[in-house]
Ligand SMILES: Nc1ncnc2c1ncn2[C@@H]1O[C@H](COP(=O)(O)OP(=O)(O)O)[C@@H](O)[C@H]1O
Ligand SMILES: C=C(OP(=O)(O)O)C(=O)O
Ligand SMILES: [Ca+2]
């Protein structure tokens with residue numbers, strides 16, 4: 001038996017299995033009849049019994065509580081010194097700018113094992129000399145890289161709205177915000193970023209100055225330091241070992257810590273030992289609002305990115321997707337500086353090593369279609385394309401759950417088990433079965449799970465250069481064909497346009513489809529001008545001979561309200577035909593207005609749906625809707641007319657000519 005402490009003792013004979021004294025007979029007799037056939041526990045008291053329950057961790061994902069002996073293969077310094085160093089580093093991360101020191105941090109949950117603390121005083125400046133306040137007198141307890149089981153317990157004990165569902169997932173509520181708040185994103189404009197980043201009309205980067213960032217940072221840090229305890233995750237982004245980024249996430253909720261545990265790459269114990277200083281730090285004080293009287297603030301939510309300081313501050317939103325997509329923005333800055341293209345796409349690979357990318361805005365099918373039982377999953381949402389091939393940025397997937405069905409999406413369904421964070425779903429109060437059709441909290445219900453929960457995940461999540469580039473659009477107008485083969489110029493035109501159309505809201509009856517154009521299928525996350533990413537994509541596609549495709553995962557036989565969404569089973573058949581190469585050599589015809597090449601037949605798909613005009617009974621309505629959508633594309637592209645894409649004038653001209661013509 002492992003040594004669980006220093007309290008092992010010899011049983012005296014008079015204490016029973018449950019710690020109760022046995023009824024004594026007149027004389028101590030060896031012949032006394034024992035009813036306990038099992039070997040008795042080695043504990044004198046209930047507390048001792050409880051302390052036996054937890055074995056010291058031999059393989060710590062949480063090295064602060066770990067017990068690796070000094071002189072282990074990984075360590076040159078003692079465990080105690082290492083713990084001190086880690087806590088110093090966390091204290092420095094949480095340093096207050098006005099007091100110029102970090103908080104006193106201590107490991108562990110204040111309510112259970114706080115007394116076993118390793119203390120870190122603020123040594124940076126002598127705390128007795130200046131700026132002494134009540135906050136300088138208290139300790140901040142650090143829960144460092146806890147395991148999913150520990151985070152479950154923290155969530156269930158301390159966070160309202162946390163429950164275990166029937167399949168073992170952790171159901172949580174994200175609070176008032178159940179989606180991202182792109183209008184509340186701010187980026188620090190300084191000497192460097194002023195010239196490097198995309199600013200102004202159409203850009204997602206709404207400026208703030210350094211001073212305001214520091215005001216919000218201090219607000220977040222003070223809030224976090226005022227708490228009994230904070231969660232710290234030290235993890236990685238990007239499976240490409242040459243371009244891996246070390247990230248630290250400081251948050252107030254077990255929900256946030258488990259979410260990032262699942263979504264980022266989880267370090268091994270050895271990797272964590274020499275983690276050192278993070279390359280990027282998120283301060284998530286989402287429960288606490290920003291001050292609306294602060295310059296540049298327009299609401300009580302603010303997501304602030306400071307590239308020079310390599311920090312991000314979150315105030316006023318607990319939606320966990322902000323952290324994931326916030327780091328994605330950071331990658332959209334760091335990677336292109338290294339000539340690596342960052343992509344808002346899913347990615348999978350066939351048995352023969354053929355890689356496909358799936359671009360698309362939210363809800364168009366990146367996660368659903370990249371999670372394919374017949375192929376290896378590289379990732380569902382964020383990738384890099386370098387000279388070595390593709391790599392996933394993340395260590396997990398973030399799937400939409402609305403109307404999730406076991407039949408249609410078995411791999412995602414089965415991934416919703418112990419360890420998975422299930423946001424904003426509704427479940428039966430007794431048996432905890434989730435009702436995935438329920439939208440009463442939000443339509444944007446989500447599951448965040450580690451990528452290895454998908455049985456055919458490709459670990460490490462890297463692959464060779466892509467063969468097929470699939471652009472997904474959920475066209476609620478119902479006029480784009482289910483699939484078209486694109487020329488390079490058309491691929492670039494549609495990539496820069498980044499079209500999808502969703503339905504605004506369903507509560508008040510049928511609404512008009514809303515066309516959305518989001519450059520590079522991810523304007524909310526790109527940091528530089530879209531043409532920068534487009535030029536890199538064109539160059540890579542040319543170099544590696546990739547084929548572009550446009551796939552409509554939206555409506556057929558009429559727009560939203562009249563027609564119906566294209567069956568997922570048909571879309572999967574279309575995608576199969578792209579992967580297998582059969583679609584490349586099919587017979588094609590060209591459509592009006594958009595000039596798209598559409599196949600005449602695909603195995604498993606009714607041929608009449610391949611040209612949308614066949615599916616509309618009202619042909620005039622079809623033509624009117626097609627022209628309307630064409631007009632929206634043209635209008636959207638106007639801002640790109642005066643931009644050159646790469647060094648190639650010829651390609652730029654071709655791209656400009658690749659849009660709708662009428
Ligand atoms: N034909 C289809 N193709 C892809 N997804 C479809 C289709 N029909 C319905 N869906 C649903 O649309 C949603 C697509 O969302 P998701 O894959 O999460 O998108 P993304 O990852 O791009 O945000 C899923 O809920 C999926 O079940
Ligand atoms: C994480 C998100 O991305 P997606 O919808 O593309 O999965 C999001 O929009 O919050
Ligand atoms: Ca190492």
Ligand SMILES: [Mn+2]
Nearest residue numbers: 366367381398
């Ligand atoms: Mn997704």
